[in-house]
Amino acid sequence: MSDxxxxxxxxxxxxxxxxxxxxxxxxxxxxxxSTTLNWDSSSTETPDQQRCRLVTExxxxxxxxxxxxxxxxxxxxxxxxxxxRLPTAEEIDIIxxxxxxxxxxxxxxxxxxxxxxxxxxRTYYSAEDQxxxxxxxxxxxxxxxxxxxxxxxxxxxNENLFNFGPGPEDWCQIYDILPELAGPLSTENFLPYNGKIxxxxxxxxxxxxxMHSYFRRDLASMKKEDPEAWHRDPNSVIESAGMGxxxxxxxxxxxxxxxxxxxxxxxxxxxxxxxxxxVRGGRIDEEHDIANIVGIxxxxxxxxxxxxxxxxxxxxGDLGRELYQLNEELLGDL
Numbered sequence: 099m100s101d102x103x104x105x106x107x108x109x110x111x112x113x114x115x116x117x118x119x120x121x122x123x124x125x126x127x128x129x130x131x132s133t134t135l136n137w138d139s140s141s142t143e144t145p146d147q148q149r150c151r152l153v154t155e156x157x158x159x160x161x162x163x164x165x166x167x168x169x170x171x172x173x174x175x176x177x178x179x180x181x182x183r184l185p186t187a188e189e190i191d192i193i194x195x196x197x198x199x200x201x202x203x204x205x206x207x208x209x210x211x212x213x214x215x216x217x218x219x220r221t222y223y224s225a226e227d228q229x230x231x232x233x234x235x236x237x238x239x240x241x242x243x244x245x246x247x248x249x250x251x252x253x254x255x256n257e258n259l260f261n262f263g264p265g266p267e268d269w270c271q272i273y274d275i276l277p278e279l280a281g282p283l284s285t286e287n288f289l290p291y292n293g294k295i296x297x298x299x300x301x302x303x304x305x306x307x308x309m310h311s312y313f314r315r316d317l318a319s320m321k322k323e324d325p326e327a328w329h330r331d332p333n334s335v336i337e338s339a340g341m342g343x344x345x346x347x348x349x350x351x352x353x354x355x356x357x358x359x360x361x362x363x364x365x366x367x368x369x370x371x372x373x374x375x376x377v378r379g380g381r382i383d384e385e386h387d388i389a390n391i392v393g394i395x396x397x398x399x400x401x402x403x404x405x406x407x408x409x410x411x412x413x414x415g416d417l418g419r420e421l422y423q424l425n426e427e428l429l430g431d432l
Contacts, residue, residue: 104203107194108185111166112206112277115156116149116193118183137193149197150274157277157374164295198275202259206278208251210350213284214396215248218365218388220255220355221262221269232360239355239365244388255355264357273374280374281350299349300372303420306343310423313343333413336422342399343421344369344411348377351395353388367391369401375417380405 108114119135141148185194198206209217218239224232240249254260259275262268273280282299298305317339321328328335354366364381365388371377378401382391386402394400410417413424 102204103200105207106184107190108182110203110206110278111162112153112156113185113194113197114166114182115159116152116197117185117189137189139192145192145196149193153274153277157273157280160299160372161296162299164297201256202275205251205254206276209276209278210281210283211251212248215244215252215392216283216351216353216395217279218245218253218255218353218355219260219269219272220253221260222264222355222357222360223257223261224357224360235360235363236355239353239388242388244392269352269354269356270374279350279352280372281370282372283350298372301347301349303423306346306421306423309342309346313340313422316342336413336424337407337411337418340422341401344377344407345399345401347371347411347417347421348401351391353391367402367405369405371417375410376408377411378402378405378407 104110108117116137117135136152138148143151220236222232223229236255239245240253240255245252254272254276260272262271280299282297317336320335320339324335348369349372351367351369354368356366359365359381362381364383366379366381368379369377380402382388382402383404391402394402409415411421412418413422
């Protein structure tokens with residue numbers, strides 16, 4: 099990938115945010131600002147510290163300009179590149195170039211090219227005596243039916259860049275260097291903002307109103323079909339009936355080739371909401387392969403059936419309470 103170069107400087111979403119604070123007032127971003135709003139050259143922070151803080155801020159933004167989500171060839175006709183703030187040569191050298199390599203900028207430019215296929219991130223690189231076997235397993239995953247055409251942009255496999263460690267949350271470091279992977283995977287969540295088109299990363303509880311009617315229907319059906327399960331563990335029944343809601347809450351998904359994946363041959367699948375919070379997760383079992391996982395995402399309102407819901411999206415979790423919007427009256431009617 100060393101021959102891959104990224105787009106023009108300032109074209110990528112995080113590079114634009116390094117300069118322009120469209121979070122403070124999205125309308126300002128559309129005015130093609132002539133002054134730097136976010137980067138503070140007089141800050142007591144080191145440049146690395148300031149970039150790290152701005153990346154964290156960028157990842158917490160829910161509403162983003164649609165223009166920042168696609169490379170120019172894929173921009174919808176109703177958007178305009180005229181609103182981008184082009185960096186000066188000095189800003190490129192001081193703010194942008196030190197942040198990441200051209201290879202990473204290329205990956206950022208091409209993230210989610212087909213808006214269906216997830217990224218496959220390798221985070222484990224074994225010792226030399228095991229490396230050949232693990233590399234062969236990686237090749238098997240990469241050249242499956244799903245990745246045979248998407249591997250160039252969808253696979254992230256570079257020991258110098260992605261050897262994050264064995265911890266259960268170490269894979270999250272990918273967002274520090276490729277915040278574009280936070281998604282959303284597709285830009286279907288359009289909304290008008292000051293006459294422009296923007297994208298909502300993370301849905302609000304009110305956005306699930308239509309799906310809630312199906313959720314209540316499925317919950318009533320499950321309770322009727324298996325009353326013992328309802329009395330034994332009502333939360334599990336609610337969470338099973340809420341699979342469609344969990345799918346709506348999932349803005350993207352990612353495949354992780356971690357140490358356990360190489361040991362067991364089973365990739366980790368994680369479904370995440372727009373703010374990188376895990377909705378569900380699990381290992382691809384013998385009955386599924388990558389193509390099945392992509393097909394479920396593309397063609398159904400479900401997630402991988404044997405995946406496990408995260409604690410925050412449980413009925414008693416802070417995000418679950420917002421998602422299911424349960425109350426005593428509703429539960430009593432079911």
